[in-house]
Amino acid sequence: MGVNELNCKWHFSTHSGATQDVGPNNAAAEHFKETPYPSLIRESIQNSLDVVKDPTKPVRMVFSFKKLRSRSYENFFKLKEHVDGVLKYYGVKAEAEYKPMLDIFNNTVINQEVIHYISVSDYNTVGMDFKPNDTDSPFYAFVRAIGVTVKSDSGSGGSFGFGKSAYFVMSPIHTVLISTMTDSGKTFFEGAATLCTHVCKNESGVETKYTHYGFYDSNNGEAPSTKDDIPTKFRRTEVGSDIMIMGVDGSDEARVIAYDEMIKATLKHFWMSILNGKLEVTIGDTEITAETLDDLMREHCPDLLDRTKDKNNYNPRPYYEAVKNAGVSKQYIKKDAILDNLGHVSLYLYKNKDARDGIIHMRKQGMYIYRSRAYSNAYGYYGVFVCTDPTGNKLLKGIEDPSHTRWEANRDKVNGRIIVSEIDTFISNTLKEVFVNENGGPLGITGLEDYLFVPEELIASEDDNNGNPFFGNPSDTVQDTGVIPDSEIRDTDPEFKPITEDAIGKIVIHTPPTSAEAGEEGTLGGHKRTSTKKKKKGKGSTPGKGSYKPVEGAPESNLYENIPVEYRVIAENKNGKLIHSLVIHSDYDVANGEIEIIVGGEDKDEEVDITYSSLGNPSGNIIKNVPLSKDERNIVEIQFSDNMKHVVKLTAYEFK
Numbered sequence: 001m002g003v004n005e006l007n008c009k010w011h012f013s014t015h016s017g018a019t020q021d022v023g024p025n026n027a028a029a030e031h032f033k034e035t036p037y038p039s040l041i042r043e044s045i046q047n048s049l050d051v052v053k054d055p056t057k058p059v060r061m062v063f064s065f066k067k068l069r070s071r072s073y074e075n076f077f078k079l080k081e082h083v084d085g086v087l088k089y090y091g092v093k094a095e096a097e098y099k100p101m102l103d104i105f106n107n108t109v110i111n112q113e114v115i116h117y118i119s120v121s122d123y124n125t126v127g128m129d130f131k132p133n134d135t136d137s138p139f140y141a142f143v144r145a146i147g148v149t150v151k152s153d154s155g156s157g158g159s160f161g162f163g164k165s166a167y168f169v170m171s172p173i174h175t176v177l178i179s180t181m182t183d184s185g186k187t188f189f190e191g192a193a194t195l196c197t198h199v200c201k202n203e204s205g206v207e208t209k210y211t212h213y214g215f216y217d218s219n220n221g222e223a224p225s226t227k228d229d230i231p232t233k234f235r236r237t238e239v240g241s242d243i244m245i246m247g248v249d250g251s252d253e254a255r256v257i258a259y260d261e262m263i264k265a266t267l268k269h270f271w272m273s274i275l276n277g278k279l280e281v282t283i284g285d286t287e288i289t290a291e292t293l294d295d296l297m298r299e300h301c302p303d304l305l306d307r308t309k310d311k312n313n314y315n316p317r318p319y320y321e322a323v324k325n326a327g328v329s330k331q332y333i334k335k336d337a338i339l340d341n342l343g344h345v346s347l348y349l350y351k352n353k354d355a356r357d358g359i360i361h362m363r364k365q366g367m368y369i370y371r372s373r374a375y376s377n378a379y380g381y382y383g384v385f386v387c388t389d390p391t392g393n394k395l396l397k398g399i400e401d402p403s404h405t406r407w408e409a410n411r412d413k414v415n416g417r418i419i420v421s422e423i424d425t426f427i428s429n430t431l432k433e434v435f436v437n438e439n440g441g442p443l444g445i446t447g448l449e450d451y452l453f454v455p456e457e458l459i460a461s462e463d464d465n466n467g468n469p470f471f472g473n474p475s476d477t478v479q480d481t482g483v484i485p486d487s488e489i490r491d492t493d494p495e496f497k498p499i500t501e502d503a504i505g506k507i508v509i510h511t512p513p514t515s516a517e518a519g520e521e522g523t524l525g526g527h528k529r530t531s532t533k534k535k536k537k538g539k540g541s542t543p544g545k546g547s548y549k550p551v552e553g554a555p556e557s558n559l560y561e562n563i564p565v566e567y568r569v570i571a572e573n574k575n576g577k578l579i580h581s582l583v584i585h586s587d588y589d590v591a592n593g594e595i596e597i598i599v600g601g602e603d604k605d606e607e608v609d610i611t612y613s614s615l616g617n618p619s620g621n622i623i624k625n626v627p628l629s630k631d632e633r634n635i636v637e638i639q640f641s642d643n644m645k646h647v648v649k650l651t652a653y654e655f656k
Contacts, residue, residue, distance in 0.1 A: 006231055009075035011221025012082060012214035021197040022212035024094045036170050037258060038265035043166040045270055048122035049279065049365045053183055053239060060123040062282045063262055065250050070113040076216060079175065080105035085198035101173045104247050116250025120243045127182035127239050132223055143178055143192050168194055173247035181236035189234050190224035191216025259284040264300055268316045273366035275323060306358055306382060312405060314371045318382040319360050322350035335430045339422050343389025347430050350382045359383035359427060364393040370406045375427050378647055379435040385427060395419050569648045578643050582636040582650065590628035597621050599646035612639040
């Protein structure tokens with residue numbers, strides 16, 4: 001027996017005839033298999049935030065790689081016999097999962113008899129107390145119960161008891177060690193392995209059938225080790241808990257990948273808690289605190305636009321900026337309210353005319369739950385909704401799914417629809433207040449697009465030349481973001497005049513990084529601007545009629561730069577087909593371009609397939625192989641698959 005191991009060894013219960021066999025499938029783990037490191041970060045940090053000891057100080061988390069030598073922990077390494085027993089019992093059915101596990105133990109000789117593990121440690125938490133056979137005991141619920149969770153706060157993050165599966169999924173040998181010290185000074189330690197029903201020899205050498213779950217401790221598997229029976233390597237000396245994920249790849253390359261994924265996941269899911277000083281995280285040599293957060297965000301999330309389309313993913317940077325800069329200028333706004341059911345809520349907004357409207361949702365613990373584009377009105381914003389009220393936090397917890405990635409009204413038959421409606425109403429009203437009332441933005445009158453030509457929201461009718469009674473002229477005032485000019489409604493019967501100014505769009509071209517970073521005045525992403533116009537009110541920066549010339553010697557690259565273009569859209573009914581004519585002006589020639597078309601619906605921006613294009617080749621919502629001529633009106637006629645009139649946004653790409 002290893003001298004450092006004290007009396008700890010593995011204990012699997014004998015399988016009785018009344019006990020069902022457990023095979024090589026783990027349904028609870030399916031939540032975490034695809035994204036193990038982000039799942040580990042989400043589950044471990046939220047669990048620790050739920051049991052903070054001193055709320056005036058941040059919870060501190062430490063993630064690090066460590067190793068265990070077989071010569072010092074011989075009993076632990078006898079888990080190999082049980083893994084081999086699974087293969088004997090299930091044969092081919094278990095090979096895909098358990099053959100690699102057996103190889104890990106067999107290769108310890110080659111790897112200097114070392115097995116690596118990830119240690120997850122928390123500080124300024126209350127630790128996990130233990131009471132035998134008590135599902136209200138945190139240590140018992142975590143180590144010895146499935147589908148059971150215990151939190152000091154009923155509105156805490158983890159509520160389904162599946163979160164611990166993230167730790168076992170991370171372990172290639174399905175084994176975790178847990179050590180804790182409570183705020184009363186009690187210490188507990190135990191290992192747990194979740195395998196399958198298996199057969200192997202007992203201490204008397206008799207082939208025996210065992211259950212799937214085993215414990216590594218000094219008390220015959222009946223209770224965790226305490227005080228002097230805990231191996232020194234695993235003994236806590238400070239209040240809090242250590243969770244050790246055994247058997248991971250500890251190579252230098254694997255560590256770099258793991259640390260990078262964990263850092264990004266922390267920034268994505270917990271930037272709010274870190275920014276507010278509630279959390280500090282150490283991952284390898286990287287310290288993520290309120291002081292280092294800004295630099296790390298710029299390094300790992302450099303883009304100020306959230307371009308991700310995957311509903312389960314997002315770029316946290318613009319949302320972080322919305323909260324960090326709240327109130328600094330009219331571009332960053334915070335609105336608070338006391339709602340009837342949820343209590344105190346806040347909505348942070350970052351106005352950005354290039355944004356594809358999106359709002360992320362959070363609860364009290366400051367963890368990202370999900371992103372929604374359901375409130376999009378083509379205003380141009382990124383928003384953060386957060387409920388910090390204890391009562392509201394409990395209500396939202398009650399409609400949260402097991403993976404903590406959405407709120408679903410049907411999970412609470414009594415309050416679900418009420419609180420979801422309350423959130424929607426608050427956000428919708430706040431957006432109207434900010435973008436309509438404060439900035440004089442578009443007034444949402446159903447059917448108005450049938451009469452108005454709106455230069456920036458780009459809706460026109462074939463009837464515009466027929467003397468319809470509603471027309472507007474640009475006024476002298478503009479919105480802060482320059483998205484939509486204010487208009488004056490004339491009360492006299494107007495004479496129709498063509499709109500002379502176009503909307504501002506953008507071309508994105510491939511450019512070399514060396515030119516983009518050169519910083520030469522008058523250059524943009526490897527192209528030199530030969531002439532410019534002064535900034536117009538409400539229009540943003542507009543290029544002049546000169547061209548963009550490549551910087552000599554610039555190497556080829558796949559980077560992108562935005563270059564403004566002027567464009568307008570006219571919708572016409574031609575032989576029963578609704579045709580949108582895109583009139584595009586570019587300041588330079590584009591030989592081979594692509595145009596991405598985004599339409600703005602009542603609730604969100606959408607991608608609608610294009611079935612016809614007079615130029616290029618339509619594919620989904622993109623038109624490929626489109627040439628654009630300098631100083632000419634380039635007209636592209638398109639038809640959408642739904643044959644409906646839309647608010648249109650376009651982005652053109654040039655490929656070189």
